[in-house]
Amino acid sequence: MPPKSSSPRPADVTRRNEASRRAILTAAFDLAGEIGFDKLTIEAIAARAGVGKQTIYRWWPSKGAVLLDALLALSEPDNAAEAPEAGLPDTGDLEADLKLVLRATVAELADPRFDRPLRGLTSAIMHDTDLAATYAERLQSPVDALKRRRLESARAAGQLAPEVDLDIAIALIWSPLMDRWLLRSGPLTPEFADRVVETALRGLRP
Amino acid sequence: MPPKSSSPRPADVTRRNEASRRAILTAAFDLAGEIGFDKLTIEAIAARAGVGKQTIYRWWPSKGAVLLDALLALSEPDNAAEAPEAGLPDTGDLEADLKLVLRATVAELADPRFDRPLRGLTSAIMHDTDLAATYAERLQSPVDALKRRRLESARAAGQLAPEVDLDIAIALIWSPLMDRWLLRSGPLTPEFADRVVETALRGLRP
Amino acid sequence: MPPKSSSPRPADVTRRNEASRRAILTAAFDLAGEIGFDKLTIEAIAARAGVGKQTIYRWWPSKGAVLLDALLALSEPDNAAEAPEAGLPDTGDLEADLKLVLRATVAELADPRFDRPLRGLTSAIMHDTDLAATYAERLQSPVDALKRRRLESARAAGQLAPEVDLDIAIALIWSPLMDRWLLRSGPLTPEFADRVVETALRGLRP
Amino acid sequence: MPPKSSSPRPADVTRRNEASRRAILTAAFDLAGEIGFDKLTIEAIAARAGVGKQTIYRWWPSKGAVLLDALLALSEPDNAAEAPEAGLPDTGDLEADLKLVLRATVAELADPRFDRPLRGLTSAIMHDTDLAATYAERLQSPVDALKRRRLESARAAGQLAPEVDLDIAIALIWSPLMDRWLLRSGPLTPEFADRVVETALRGLRP
DNA sequence: TTCTAAACGAGACGGTACGTCGGGTCTTAGA
DNA sequence: TCTAAGACCCGACGTACCGTCTCGTTTAGAA
Structure with a gap:
């Protein structure tokens, strides 16, 4: 991600040290997983990555931005394939696919290796609208597109009522999970996920 | 709220200075509304409240705990009445009541005076399980009880399917709002609220 | 020692709790010996003595004053006898007596139990003229009187030149020791003491 | 002066900011003269010098060390000349020279601009053996060398008894002054200085 | 012997400074 | 020119004590 925007130094991207960039992203993700995002410091990332602090400040506007890039980088290196994000499963059985x-x-959110960085990033997004915009563009909107595509497929198959707003449908299905995860307002179990899908679909079917 | 637990000094609650307590809570809430929770500092709260820092550290384990108490205190002083929390409206028309x-x-979440402290507190809760527990006990569970009571009333009136799990129902209705608010993943408008209620209720009715 | 002076409350000496007074002085002296005067705190004295802080502030103006009293109290309890201060030895041989x-x-200054409190008290006196005055009156002047008496006896015996100023003589004999002790500007040995006495007396004899 | 020793970070002396160093020493000396050493705080020095606290903690282990450096720096900048310390006067008349x-x-000790920093430094030295060692090496021993040189010159001129230990002689001459100054055990007047010199020299002459 | 005012143990309070941590900027050397 | 290293100014941290100020609770002299 390029620096904030236009302001201080454009920074010549072509001269950028790729090894340092990857070391920083790896260090940031690992440290976020180990100690949590809020105890994560730029200094610690720089030290772990064997990098000067300035090299981080030159290329990222905040530690949230570093972490966002780190998460994005998790998919990239496998590059072309992009298998993990190639699409939501579509067996024809919407309920089963959504439950899956x-x-x-x-399961992912239960793993501290993912819970902590994601939780931290989410918290950063809550407070930083610039970061939120980047997040929306780079992570959320592609993922939402996948969800929407699956629901469109279901609608085409007559499994969803035509008049249902898909954005609302997505919110109904995924928000309860996010809420429980972020606020720990109840146990985040597979059963809960199943119940949510079942109940939401009651209202989404034709 | 008494300090974490047993460890350093229990601190004698009977000797507590009530004026200082209120000044701290007011200062914390106001400052959180003015500058945001993450830029809020204990020193600033102490200074604004005209209080020594130690007086805050003596009675609260974290600034999140202060802010939680500050929010709780907003209802208390109106004492017995507790009108605002007396219950959700129950006109017999569930959909209309929920939309209201x-x-x-x-509207409340759109007001920076509430958005900022609440957002900050929510963020703190995400990272601090102790605080989350207190939050769940003091704020969330009473509010959830009100929601649940309204839904039970609706079920008794035959407006909800008997087999619906009320916890799931609550999640379906309120989570989409929280999600949009916290992550700004879309505009948080009255229309959105209406759509969510309508769609969720489709699946909750008998 | 009574409080500062006239100002707030005269404090009724007759009601004073003797047990607390002794506990404070003992605690102060012991703590000064253990951790040194500058790390000594009123709170620690109060805690060790099992006494409220106010009881110290009521009766002493500063921790230096407490420590001075503590040192004075070391001689008092042996009551009337006052043997240790009854007078400097006078065998007729001035040089031998002084060396003794x-x-x-x-030897006393080499013992940490005395070095630390005395060093701390001396330091306090250096910075606090009120305390210095009390010190001069209660400790230094009686001791100086003993020294002067011994030198007068020597002068009467024809061992000192009549024209020598006894204050100067006292300074010449004792100051080098104090200097070495306070500033650690050289080893503080019995031999050094002997040399000083010998050299000083060369100039003090008729 | 580099930090205590090896422990945390050696701190790279070549990168040190000379302007900050001088500002700190000047601020320390001035403040010590204005408010006294014991009321002197690191924070005040940093504020007056326009410097971060850490810049002081990085390079000095204690405020005593700062003040010692400040005093040493008073002579340095005049560099080469070093006139003030070039040597004690030597007119051939030892008594007159010493009195001078x-x-x-x-006179110097009577000036608060010098009395206060020196008194504070002396007090610090009394309690801090590390600092005392530095003081002995950097300030005391060069000064003592000057004194010793003058006395050797006098001995060569037959004005001192050959058998007199010069360390003892130095102590006899200068200690009484230091004592009166530090403990205010009597008026520190030129007359007192004269008397001390006269009496001490009685015993030091052949 | 009771009453009452003080001294007392305890410790909360408004403060000041501590020594540390990390932020973000700036400078120096080396590749 | 970018980088690793790290010194710098700054602000906040959480802690330790300061000296003052209540709180009940002894306690000792006067009534």
Whole structure:
């Protein structure tokens, strides 16, 4: 990600040290997983990456931006394939497919290696609208597109009522999970995911 | 709220200076509304409240705990009445009542005086399980009880399917709002609230 | 020692709790010996003595004053006898007597139990003229009187030149020891004490 | 002066900011003269010098060390000349020369601009053996060398008894002054200095 | 012997400074 | 020119004590 925007130094991207960039992203992700985002410091990232602090400040506007890039980088290196994000499963059975996806999400969020960086990034997004915009563009909107595509497929198959707003449908299905995860307002179990899918779909079917 | 637990000094609650306590809570809430929770500092709260820092550290384990108490205190002083929390409206028309409540929530969350402290507190809760526990006990569970009571009333009136899990129902209705608010993943409008209520209720009715 | 002066409350000496007073002085002296005067705190004295802080502030103006009293109290309890201060030895041989006294002083100053409190008190006196005045009156002047008496006896015996100013003589004999002790500008040995006495007396004899 | 020793970070002396160093020393000396050493705080020095606290903690282990450096720096900048320390006066008349020097010392110690920092530094030295060692090496021993040189010159001129230990002689001449100054055990006047010189020399002459 | 005012143990309070941490900027050397 | 290293100014941290100020609770002299 380029620096804030236009302001201080454009910074010549072509001269950028790729090894340092990867070391920083790896260090940031690992440290966020180990000690949590809020205890994460730029100094610690720089030290772990064997990099000067300035090299971080030159290329990223905040530690949230570093972490966002770090998460994005998790998919990139496998480059072309992009298998993990190639699409939501579509067996023709919407309920089963959604349960599968949500159960996978539940499992991922239960792993501290992912919970902590994601939680931290989410918290950063809550407070930093610039970062939120980048997040929306780079992570959320592609993922939402996948969800929407699956629901469109279901609608085409007559499994969803035509008049249902897909944005609302997505919110109904995924928000309860996010809420439980972020606020720990209840146990985040596969069963909960199943119940949410079942109940939401009651209202989404024709 | 007494300090974490047993460890250093129990601190004698009977000797507590009530004026200082209120000054701290007021200062914390106001400052959080003015500059945001993450830029809020204990020193600033102490200075604004005309209080020594130690007086804050003596009674609260973190600035999140201060802010939680500050929010709780907003209802208390109105004492017995407790009108605002007396219950959700129950006109017999569940959909209308829910829309009313959700629209009010949307309005409140749009006001920076509430958005900022609440957002900060929510962020703190995400990272601090002790605080989350206190939050769950003092704020979330009473509010959830009100929601649940309204839904039970609706179920008794035959407006909800008997087999619906009320916790899931609550999640379906309120989570989409929280998600949009926290992550700014879309505009948080009264219309959105209406759509969510309508769609969720499709699946909750008998 | 009574409080500062007239100002707030005269404090009724007759009601004073003797047990607390002794506990404070003992605690102050012991703590000064253990951790040194500058790390000594009123709170620690109060805690060790099992006494409220106010009881110290009520009766002493500063921790230096407490420590001075503590040192004075070391001689008092042996009551009337006052043997240790009854007078400097007077065998008729001035040089031998002085060497004896100075060697004893050297030994005392080498003992951390005395070095630390005395060093701290001396430091306090250096910065606090009120305390210095009390010190001069209660400790220094009686001791100086003893020294002067011994030198007068020597002068009467024809061992000192009549024209010598006794204050100067006292300074010449004792100051080098104090200097070495306070500033650690050289080893504080019995031999040093002997040399000083010998050299000083060369100039003091008729 | 580099930090205590090896422990945390050696701190790269070549990168040190000379302007900050001088500002700190000047601020420390001035403040010590204005408010006294014991009321001197690191924070005040940093504020007056327009410097971060850490810049002081990085390079000095204690405020005593700062003040010692500040005093040493008073002579340095005049660099080569070093006139003030070029040597004690040597007119051939030892008694007159010593009186001159001691009277000058008395005058200096009477000036609060010097009394306060020196008194504070002396007090710090009394309690801090590390600092005392630095002091002995950097300030005391060069000064003592000057004194010793003058006395050797006098001995060569037959004005001192050959058998007199010069360390003892130095102590006899200068200690009484230091004592009166530090403990205010009597008026520190030029007359006192004269008397001390006269009496001490009685015993030091052949 | 009771009453009452003080001294007392305890410790909360408004403050000041501590020594440390990390932020973000700036400078120096080396590749 | 970018980088690793790290010194710098700054602000906040959480802690330790300061000296003052209540709180009940002894306690000792006067009534």
